[in-house]
Each structure stands twice: as C-alpha cells, then as structure tokens.
Amino acid sequence: MRALVLGSDGTLSLVDRPKPAAGDECVIRVTAAGICGTDLELRRGYAGFTGVPGHEFVGVVEDGGAAGAAWTGRRVAGEITVGCGTCPGCRTAGRGHCDVRSVLGIRGRDGAFADYVALPPINLHAIPDTLDDEHAVFVEPAAACRVIQQVTVTRGTRAAVVGAGRLGLLVAQVLRAHGADVTVVVRSAARAALADALGLATADSSLAPSLARSFDLAVDTTGDPAGFALATSLVHPCGTVVVKSTFHGETPVSFSPLVVDEITVVGSRCGPFDDAIALLQNGSVRVKPLIDGRYPLERFRDAFDHAARGLKVLLLPSR
Amino acid sequence: MRALVLGSDGTLSLVDRPKPAAGDECVIRVTAAGICGTDLELRRGYAGFTGVPGHEFVGVVEDGGAAGAAWTGRRVAGEITVGCGTCPGCRTAGRGHCDVRSVLGIRGRDGAFADYVALPPINLHAIPDTLDDEHAVFVEPAAACRVIQQVTVTRGTRAAVVGAGRLGLLVAQVLRAHGADVTVVVRSAARAALADALGLATADSSLAPSLARSFDLAVDTTGDPAGFALATSLVHPCGTVVVKSTFHGETPVSFSPLVVDEITVVGSRCGPFDDAIALLQNGSVRVKPLIDGRYPLERFRDAFDHAARGLKVLLLPSR
Numbered sequence: 001m002r003a004l005v006l007g008s009d010g011t012l013s014l015v016d017r018p019k020p021a022a023g024d025e026c027v028i029r030v031t032a033a034g035i036c037g038t039d040l041e042l043r044r045g046y047a048g049f050t051g052v053p054g055h056e057f058v059g060v061v062e063d064g065g066a067a068g069a070a071w072t073g074r075r076v077a078g079e080i081t082v083g084c085g086t087c088p089g090c091r092t093a094g095r096g097h098c099d100v101r102s103v104l105g106i107r108g109r110d111g112a113f114a115d116y117v118a119l120p121p122i123n124l125h126a127i128p129d130t131l132d133d134e135h136a137v138f139v140e141p142a143a144a145c146r147v148i149q150q151v152t153v154t155r156g157t158r159a160a161v162v163g164a165g166r167l168g169l170l171v172a173q174v175l176r177a178h179g180a181d182v183t184v185v186v187r188s189a190a191r192a193a194l195a196d197a198l199g200l201a202t203a204d205s206s207l208a209p210s211l212a213r214s215f216d217l218a219v220d221t222t223g224d225p226a227g228f229a230l231a232t233s234l235v236h237p238c239g240t241v242v243v244k245s246t247f248h249g250e251t252p253v254s255f256s257p258l259v260v261d262e263i264t265v266v267g268s269r270c271g272p273f274d275d276a277i278a279l280l281q282n283g284s285v286r287v288k289p290l291i292d293g294r295y296p297l298e299r300f301r302d303a304f305d306h307a308a309r310g311l312k313v314l315l316l317p318s319r
Numbered sequence: 320m321r322a323l324v325l326g327s328d329g330t331l332s333l334v335d336r337p338k339p340a341a342g343d344e345c346v347i348r349v350t351a352a353g354i355c356g357t358d359l360e361l362r363r364g365y366a367g368f369t370g371v372p373g374h375e376f377v378g379v380v381e382d383g384g385a386a387g388a389a390w391t392g393r394r395v396a397g398e399i400t401v402g403c404g405t406c407p408g409c410r411t412a413g414r415g416h417c418d419v420r421s422v423l424g425i426r427g428r429d430g431a432f433a434d435y436v437a438l439p440p441i442n443l444h445a446i447p448d449t450l451d452d453e454h455a456v457f458v459e460p461a462a463a464c465r466v467i468q469q470v471t472v473t474r475g476t477r478a479a480v481v482g483a484g485r486l487g488l489l490v491a492q493v494l495r496a497h498g499a500d501v502t503v504v505v506r507s508a509a510r511a512a513l514a515d516a517l518g519l520a521t522a523d524s525s526l527a528p529s530l531a532r533s534f535d536l537a538v539d540t541t542g543d544p545a546g547f548a549l550a551t552s553l554v555h556p557c558g559t560v561v562v563k564s565t566f567h568g569e570t571p572v573s574f575s576p577l578v579v580d581e582i583t584v585v586g587s588r589c590g591p592f593d594d595a596i597a598l599l600q601n602g603s604v605r606v607k608p609l610i611d612g613r614y615p616l617e618r619f620r621d622a623f624d625h626a627a628r629g630l631k632v633l634l635l636p637s638r
Contacts, residue, residue: 252570
C-alpha cells in the first residue's frame with residue numbers, strides 16, 4: 001500500500017509499505033483523513049515521532065480480524081489512543097492516559113495518511129449513514145467536546161475562543177451547542193467572515209484589551225504562546241483557561257497573575273466520539289465551511305502547504 | 320509611630336510616620352506580624368510596591384472609628400484585600416478580586432510592619448482568647464485553607480506538597496485535616512525532621528522520579544519555577560497542580576505535557592479566615608514549631624535576614 005512517512009528530519013515521502021495484517025486489530029481502508037495542527041507540529045519535532053502520521057480519519061473496515069469480525073464492512077472513525085487497560089494511567093484517568101500507550105500517527109503507531117490503517121476494535125466508532133465522509137472526518141477533532149467534560153458550561157456561560165482556525169471554530173460551535181455565549185477572537189477579516197457565516201460572534205484581537213477580564217472561560221486554540229497569554233487576559237478573576245493546543249518547546253509564562261487572579265488552567269486533549277457524532281448529526285456543529293482543500297495522497301506536499309496557511313485540508317487515500 | 324518602609328530600590332528603613340486616623344477604618348495596634356515569602360519577593364520588585372510592607376498580623380483595635388466602634392478593644396486579624404464591593408471583579412469573584420483593590424502591604428496600602436495599621440471593619444476577624452498571638456499571626460497564611468475551597472479534597476486524596484517552608488508545612492497540615500494522604504517533598508534533612516515532628520510523611524526531592532504520576536493533587540509552595548515543574552511531574556494524568564507561590568518574573572513552562580496529560584493548574588491566593596481560626600483552635604494545624612525568630616521592630620534587618628533562610632520570623636512592633 002501507499003503510505004506517507006515522516007522522517008526524523010521533518011521530511012515527508014510517499015513510500016510503498018506492507019498493508020497491515022488483521023490480527024488483534026481491524027484493518028481499515030482510509031477514505032478521508034484530515035491534516036491537523038498537530039501534524040504540522042510533528043514535522044517541527046513535536047513528540048519526536050517518525051513513521052506514518054495522520055490521526056483524523058474515516059474509513060471502511062476491510063478486515064475486522066479475529067477480535068473485530070463484526071466490524072468488517074462498517075464505516076468507522078477511530079479513537080487514536082491505544083491503551084493497555086491495566087496500568088496506573090488507565091486506572092486513574094482512563095485508557096486515553098495509558099502509561100504505555102501508542103497514539104495513532106503521533107506515538108509508536110502508524111497513522112492514517114496511508115491506504116490502510118489498523119486499530120483495535122475497542123477504538124472504533126460506527127459512523128451513521130446520514131453522516132458523509134467529509135463530516136465524519138471531523139469526529140476526532142470534535143474532541144472539542146472534551147472541553148465540556150472538563151469545565152462547567154451552562155446556558156449563559158461567557159466563553160471566548162482564541163483563534164478561528166480549524167480547532168477554534170469547532171470548539172466555538174461545541175460551546176454554543178451547550179448554551180454558552182461565545183465570542184471568537186480573530187486576527188483576520190477572512191476568518192471573522194467565516195465565523196460570521198457559522199453564526200458565531202467575533203471580536204478582532206486588537207480589541208482584546210477592551211474585553212479583558214470579561215469572560216468566565218477562554219479556550220486557547222492557537223498553538224501559540226501569545227494565544228495563551230491573550231486567553232488568560234480575557235477571563236475574570238477565578239475564571240478558567242482551557243489549553244487545547246500542543247506545540248513543541250517551552251513557553252515563558254508569568255505565573256503571578258495566574259495566582260493573584262486565581263485562574264484555573266486546564267489542559268485538554270481527546271474527546272468523546274459519541275458526543276461529537278451526535279453534534280455533527282444534529283447540525284449543531286457545521287464543518288463543511290471549514291474544509292478548504294481536498295487532495296489525493298500523492299499530492300501530499302500541496303496538501304501540507306495548504307494546511308499550513310489554511311483551514312481543514314483533507315487527504316483522500318483510498319476513495 | 321514607627322514604620323518600616325520599603326523603597327523602590329528594595330531597601331528597608333525604619334521611619335517616623337503619622338499614626339493612621341480612624342475614619343471609615345479601624346486603627347489597630349500591631350502586636351505581632353509575620354514575614355512572608357511575598358515580603359521577600361516585594362524587595363526583589365514583585366508587584367512594584369513601595370511603602371510599609373507586612374500583611375500577616377494580629378493586633379488590638381485601638382480606635383474602631385465611626386464605622387467600627389464595636390471593634391474597639393478587640394483582638395483581631397485582618398483580611399488583606401480591601402475591595403469596593405461593586406465592580407465586575409467583586410461581583411464575579413468576590414471582594415478579594417476587586418478591580419480597584421488595595422492590598423495590605425502589597426498594593427496601594429500601608430501594611431503591618433509598624434506600630435499601627437488601619438483596615439475597614441469588614442476586613443476584621445475577632446481572635447478567640449484561647450488563641451495566643453503566636454497562633455493568631457498564622458491566620459492569614461493559613462490561607463492554605465483556600466486550596467480546600469478550590470479543589471476537591473476528600474478522605475484518601477493522595478496529595479503531595481512541594482516545599483517544606485512556612486507555607487508548605489501549613490498547606491500540608493490543612494490538607495491532612497481534610498482527610499488527604501499527604502506527602503511533603505523536601506530538600507533538606509532539617510526540614511524533613513520538622514515535617515516529621517508535625518507528623519507529616521516526607522519524601523526527599525531526589526526520590527521524586529520514583530513518585531512521578533502517583534498523586535491526585537500536588538501543591539507547589541516553593542516560589543521557584545523548578546518547584547512547579549516538580550509538582551507537575553508528581554500528579555497522574557488528569558491530576559491537579561495548585562500554585563500557591565507568587566514570584567517576580569516569567570517562568571518557562573512546557574505546556575505540551577500539561578495538555579497531553581490533561582493537567583489542571585489552579586492559582587491560589589488568600590483564604591477563609593474563619594476556617595483557619597477553627598483549624599488553629601482545634602489543633603489540626605500546629606504552628607509553634609514553624610516560628611524560629613522573634614524580633615522587635617527595630618531589629619528588622621536581622622529579622623529579614625533570618626526569614627530569608629529560615630521559617631516563620633515574627634516582628635513584634637507594639638507588644
């Protein structure tokens with residue numbers, strides 16, 4: 001099969017690889033895969049990953065193997081972390097925090113930028129027929145739903161989302177679906193227009209000083225240290241800042257304001273697939289306007305270039 | 320009256336100042352005042368404060384003034400933040416987070432390293448006769464109790480306290496009083512012995528790698544960026560790190576581990592005086608072993624030198 005491989009120097013190349021064999025895992029033919037900010041960070045050295053990247057995907061189970069025979073032929077998305085289920089991490093915080101985990105296309109496990117990918121059946125979620133591939137590929141990033149599990153969001157919660165990229169516009173819609181009064185803090189007019197098209201209120205980041213200390217919750221989705229500082233400035237004392245971004249390297253943080261204002265900072269990663277599927281199905285979260293590129297696997301260079309400056313870009317390996 | 324004044328260059332000098340006049344505020348004769356880590360940070364430029372420092376005190380109300388006549392003659396400790404009660408900060412997070420606040424000996428208000436200090440009656444708490452001055456002066460730092468208001472601590476919560484200084488040994492005792500299974504992470508044998516004398520379990524910080532990811536909660540009381548990193552390493556995924564320290568300057572923080580492990584970081588400041596008084600009264604929090612210096616006001620230089628290397632040092636202005 002064809003697979004896109006990330007080398008230790010950050011280069012990507014399309015190579016021929018053996019197709020994974022179904023054993024304890026299901027073999028899935030990848031029909032669409034999204035390029036995520038994390039994929040861009042991996043090329044800069046984040047997590048030290050080499051191998052096949054790609055962790056947002058939808059596909060069809062070609063061979064469910066011994067453990068997942070019932071999955072054969074079904075259209076699925078997949079949770080990206082493979083946990084052991086027995087270690088301290090799994091016991092205290094769930095399989096997503098397994099001490100010896102592998103993570104699809106991020107840590108110790110080849111990902112979905114290939115014709116086929118393998119995952120254990122426990123990781124799979126069936127995609128309803130009413131959800132096409134271009135919606136379904138947003139199930140994993142709608143890990144935006146994770147914020148709702150971690151922070152109390154109720155009708156009228158004043159929430160700011162910093163960043164109007166792929167993730168920001170998903171998080172904003174998820175928060176709105178849970179009753180929050182959401183403002184997306186944007187830097188470009190084009191992104192403001194897009195947020196507007198999704199029915200989201202926006203504020204230009206240059207106006208942030210006038211919005212200081214006026215939100216209950218701010219979510220930083222920028223992947224940029226300045227985004228975290230901005231998010232922190234937006235919440236009132238005793239407010240909460242959720243950090244969704246992962247990025248390579250250290251960030252200088254002024255801790256004293258966090259202590260003096262008793263801010264809570266919450267790291268947030270993967271979310272509940274079922275909730276994401278439900279929000280995508282009922283139309284609370286609109287994703288089609290976020291897709292601005294579709295490429296066959298062999299045009300991966302164009303796809304990554306586009307993703308670095310654009311919104312959600314899809315690779316379509318085995319359509 | 321005599322007052323210790325901090326200049327913009329970090330120098331301290333004992334000067335003659337007019338005694339505060341009772342108007343809307345009560346005038347309190349200071350009988351004992353504690354030197355806090357924050358006082359040491361103020362000398363390094365934290366908060367840009369100049370004036371009379373000192374915010375941990377016990378004293379006797381000499382003149383309650385118009386608003387606080389009933390307080391005259393009573394022995395009191397005082398909450399350090401003076402809020403307006405009407406601004407957005409006061410409304411969303413309480414007077415302690417007032418947008419236009421002054422803070423005793425820290426921001427826009429002279430503190431307690433003087434013969435007399437003034438505070439509004441709403442800030443005062445009566446000290447029971449059964450609590451002597453050397454206990455009562457620990458009511459403000461037993462803002463350690465704030466942690467309990469912010470984080471769920473129940474019987475069996477596995478808690479690490481990083482740092483066995485003034486604040487660390489108070490926080491550890493407060494957490495223990497609320498049922499937590501507490502380990503104090505210490506750097507010196509002397510501090511380990513002191514923690515031991517207070518009945519607290521300890522672990523040498525050199526053993527921290529073997530304790531990694533094994534606590535539900537870690538509280539950093541070190542005032543040191545390395546302490547925050549250590550605290551973060553000690554909690555399991557989805558665990559909580561409370562930051563009690565305030566310090567001058569920026570700290571380089573690796574955010575990705577916080578996101579990947581979904582750690583919650585909580586800034587924590589001042590706490591409930593009533594809870595602190597109750598814990599001091601019932602003996603759950605023992606403070607006498609933490610006092611290792613008592614100085615008259617005029618020996619402030621010796622007192623500050625001692626506080627920089629020791630535990631709790633008291634100034635005794637108008638004993």
